[in-house]
Amino acid sequence: MSLPLSPAESVAVARLHALLELLPAALDKRLGVGGVTAFEHTLLDALSHRGQEPMRLSELARQTNATLPRTSRVATGLEKRGLITRSTCPEDGRATNAALTSLGTDTHARSRVLYANAVRELVFAGLEQLPGGGIAQLTALSSAVLANLDPEHPAGPTESSNAR
Template sequence: MATEWLDGEQLDVWVRLRAVMELLPAALDSQLRRSADLTYFEYYVLAMLSEADERTLRMSALAARTNATLPRLSHVVRKMADRSLVDRSPDPEDGRSVRVHLTGTGYDVLVAAAPGHVGAVRRFVFDQLDEEQVGQLGSVADAMLERLDPEGVLTHEYRRPPA
């Protein structure tokens, strides 16, 4: 089977999209490290726990929502538990599973970090886009996510029904 190469415009768009995929997480991580002593991934873990019932998730569900491997998530959660941001405990329904709970301290850290993080998201993503471009960006993201995340695991709370 012959490779269907990207045409000139597709290659140009791909190079720019790849730059955004590299630079945006790094910029958000840098802002959170400076202002809240959190990595972008730690912030996302806290955010996912804050949205869960009783601010608690099984490690496997948290891994799915953060798109993390269990070893990576386990390492980060252990470090976060050392800082009293989360608690870990055996799942009473399945002793083989571990539950992660957002502590009051972790919630307070998340609440304190959120304004700076939202400001960075506005600054790096939305401030330079007009209303039409925001809608286009949403449509492009939805089209890509249909292939990348058809079950909506990463966007479960945020997917709006089709208009």
């Protein structure tokens, strides 16, 4: 039988819970002026890396660490707003592909700037007192936790894909 969490463990996980609750809402608020939520921006961002080449919704879900039902639901909303197109996958008629429209590309360009500014202010500014600005520590900590949550999935986009 396990022992209860130590006081230090309790504080650490409580702060993690707070971060997981507060950050998405704060990002949504900042991105709202660009007409998207943080998750919608994440989907548009993943699609933008493909240019005009379509991506299967299952791959989009995998890349964004979301469930396929959530990805499909949000993609339906993005399609209704003219930001993406969805089509049947020619290689597998059971699968659905998505691709950015020109409006989606423009929306992504606006939301990308809003997102970068929000992340710098809401996340990175709080890490500035740590050595190297704290980004390497945040990456290491989150990667270690993600490795336990989903050992078969890479922790996230590579440094080179974020440089776009």
